[in-house]
Amino acid sequence: MVDFYQPDLGSDPDNPFARDDKGKLVRLSFWLDMSDRNLTLAMTQGVGTPLSADQKRSHLNDIGREHLISDICVQEIIPPDSEA
Numbered sequence: 001m002v003d004f005y006q007p008d009l010g011s012d013p014d015n016p017f018a019r020d021d022k023g024k025l026v027r028l029s030f031w032l033d034m035s036d037r038n039l040t041l042a043m044t045q046g047v048g049t050p051l052s053a054d055q056k057r058s059h060l061n062d063i064g065r066e067h068l069i070s071d072i073c074v075q076e077i078i079p080p081d082s083e084a
Contacts, residue, residue: 004062005055016047017059031063039065043072 004023007015018026025031034042042048043056051059053073060069 003054004058005051017051025062028063031065036065036068040068040071043068048072 004019005017006019007017009015009018014027016027016030020026031039043051043060048056048059053075056073057069060066060072
């Protein structure tokens with residue numbers, strides 16, 4: 001099964017990442033009603049902040065917004081140490 005984010009529904013029953021027993025998003029319209037810009041902000045600075053890059057990628061694929069993966073799941077490139 002895909003590694004979707006599993007929110008703690010006991011402390012946050014209205015979490016937009018909640019899924020039913022078949023793995024379908026309960027609040028799919030929450031995500032589909034967002035513009036690409038708002039979705040990017042939600043995933044990088046809002047409700048999606050605690051998700052790993054893999055969980056964000058899985059979520060974006062699930063809601064049909066694969067084209068945002070490169071904007072949301074940015075890989076940090078660390079330059080090598082320079083020895084002087």
